[in-house]
Amino acid sequence: MEFIKWPLSAGLCPSLTQDVLLQLRGKGIETVIDFVSMNPERITAVCGLPFKRVLAIRRVLLAQYSSFPVNGLDLYDETLNTIAVLPTGCKELDNFLECGIYTGEVTEIVGISASAKTQFCHHFATNIAATLKQNVIYIDSTGGCSVRRMSELLKLNHPDEHLTSALSSIKVCKCQSLFEFKNAINEIRNNLQNEETFCSALKVIIVDSISAILGTCMYATSYVEGMSDVQKMGREINKLAKDFAIALVVVNDVVSTSVAVPSATTSNISFSKKPALGRCWSYVPSVRLTFEPVTEPTRLLPKDIMENDRSMDFTVSVTKSPRSFNRSIGLSVTRHGIVKIQK
Template sequence: MGALKSLEEVYHIIDANFLQFCASRGIFSVEDFLVHDVSMLMASADKLSNSDRLKQGINQLVLITETYHQPWMNGLMLLEDREQNKHYISTGSESFDVLLQGGLREGHVTELVGPSSSGKTQVCFQVASNVALKKGNVVFFDSGNSFSPTRIKQMVTHISGSEENKVNGGVEEAMRHIECHAVFDIYTLLDLLHQLKLNLKSQSQKKSTELIIIDSISSLIAPILGGSNAQGHALMVSLGYLLKDLSHQHNIAVLVTNHMVSGEGGSLKPALGESWRNIPHVQLQLSQHHTTTNIYGVYILRHPYMASGKSVNFMIP
């Protein structure tokens, strides 16, 4: 997305006064605008003498972000992306990895959907533990106070299978490779992701982050959707494209969780609607075994290289 100043010639409402208003609040681009709360900007504009015109400018930016789309990729670009030397990250479960032909693919956004207690957070912990134990860096965004260092320790110990003194050292080392952020709104998440993007660009070619986890993304997006909040849809799409860009440009596996809502006839379907459905490359549905507490099922809803409908059971210790 471009600088706000570049819009001045196209939209008369985005004039020098509006640009000054935005600049005083650290907004210099459409991207900057997306990480600000529109209601707070409106309240700030209300206090000024030219409030009506400023609010028209804010509404204009909302419309611009709503209509923003990433450029189409042609067939050659898609083929090159498919054939790039991108690796797979193990989920920590052999049957799960076999189903996905190797695990979570770097450069892909993978979504885990499922009702409460279907294992979404536990899978996130297991993948994070597996990556961290191999000295890969994980950025974990926790939106529901669900991150548990104790549970991570249990999983690292189980995966390691080492002697106790080695396990304890492995736990400490693994925990150093997991960076956890508590996030309770989409604006904080976007801000942290933009910071991460800048950090990745400024670092050397040595890979610094292998896995990004957002548990759960639906709890951050759902509150801003619906009603007359036109910015909500734009924020959701912008977040999706940012995650895809981070994963593709830096060969990072992105794992997000999403809850389920009632669809037609009372059947369950992934939350966040059709616009979000097209964001993740891979969409997997989880379920818990009816009689065994640590046995879960995973079902492929959508995958770019595999037919949907395949499923396996797997265990989380």
Template sequence: MAPLKSLEPEYPIIDVNFQNFCASHAIFSVEDFVLHDLYQLAAFAEQQPTSERLKEGITQVLNIIDNLHQPWLNGLELLEDSLQNKQVLSTGFEGVDLLLQGGLREGQLTELVGPSSSGKTQFCLQTAANVAVKNMGYVAYLDTGNSFSPQRIAHFVGQISESAFNQTKQKIIQKAMSSILCHSVFDIFSMFDVLRQLEFDLRSQMDRGEYRVPLLIVDSISSLISPVLGGSGSQGRALMISAGFLLKKLAHEYNLAVLVTNHTVGGEGGLAKPALGESWKSVPHVRLFLSRNRGSNICNMSILKHPSMASGKVADFQIEL
């Protein structure tokens, strides 16, 4: 969804006066409308000299929101889209790729759940390196905790291109590193801004065949969402669902494989379970659980949820300490 200002060229009713009225009620984007009490907003509009035009603007934004819903697609159309447009991206971990029948699928939001120090960030870094080296396009990497390490990325790229001659290997490393676009985000509103800009770039540049981003990584999504879930209000939950909707929309419309990480919290009987609660549970297409024995470099990955595979399947793989 877009900032209100960006809608003005196509919808003149959403002019500066309307934008200023909305800004006075902390509404700056289409998402903000979803979270706002629209009856109250309409009541405030009634008190303004240009009330009729303001109410027309509110109606226009609501129409835009309605048009965001995807049309019905039949099973054959969905199958053709999956076979023709959605590739599978290798993670670079043989055991994981075997488990997932090739790796991360474009068009899907995959959530990697695991406790602290289980290897989630390293999995993200090596997957980014592998996609970049295979020249599949750019990798968009949203770093929420200063955990992105260009040195580790360069190391992984070097390992992947180990068989190349030194001069060629250096070129591979340089090209791969320039293909990984990292952006630091520290709150959910900054993430929305970055994702809106990414969507704008994808829409404008993919039409010309100049730009391809097969992989989007958010490490970690839970560190952005958890702070807004506190309290008894519903705003935090609405923001969480909006974030999930936007990530899945990007995955589907622009053929991205979206990988997000999530931490764990204590569950029944002391067993670890994914954070963010039941409302988030239905958002990812795929949920994977990652664990690692303390002091060991052997990780265990199991399928918690998958649209085409049975839950409970497990794979072991090795990471570098």
């Protein structure tokens, strides 16, 4: 990191006269950084200046050129005033997640195909719209967003709410490429800054799925450029969540990696699963939840759940969180959405 070299000049403060300036320059102290980075006792010993004068000059230089300090208690109070905890719509899951999904963070939902990730997004979005009367932007990149399914959830879980009013609080945005995703994020940021009507009550942004958008950029150009795009978008959505106190939920897939386990006779190959998009993405989410089907995963379409009354059990594990770690809970997907497993 290269510091700006502000030169010392007479008149910056009453104690910094021309004679003092010549003494400092004679000892190689020519910039503000040189002065404030040196111990005051050493300046007194080397230059022969009074200790009180050195402290007075140092105090003025720090007040003029240093960043404004923030009291830790004030920063803590500001954080408490801007952070909100949003309920998911399932009491057991809220208790498991320390009251729910936190704003100002990126929460990642990781799992294989047909592990209830999209069903959770539907359940969470409808609960925010109906219970808290807040707006939700649903960025759909896979075509899995079902308005019919969200309407069914609203009718079953919130029968007293007006269906049209609740659905109008959920805005669905189709993004099939990185270019469209960048434009959508930039438009959301501009609308938030300009306090556009819909975004003035925006509390949740759901991206389903982020791997479908960012995974393609690794192969469209070179691998290094693709990783750079992933990092840039990771910083952008993290900054968006923090700047406007929004809960940003992203859905990510898993990939299998093979690891050779040597033995006395042969080398066995073991397979492990990890979130997609690589290590450059791992720093982006503050909370990572892993969804795993209890039995062999079978894709449940909204029609199967609504008309055939089918259900699927799955587990939710916390694999990354500043509040809890290495815990899991069993849940089920039914017509009513995400509920506790019925024994």
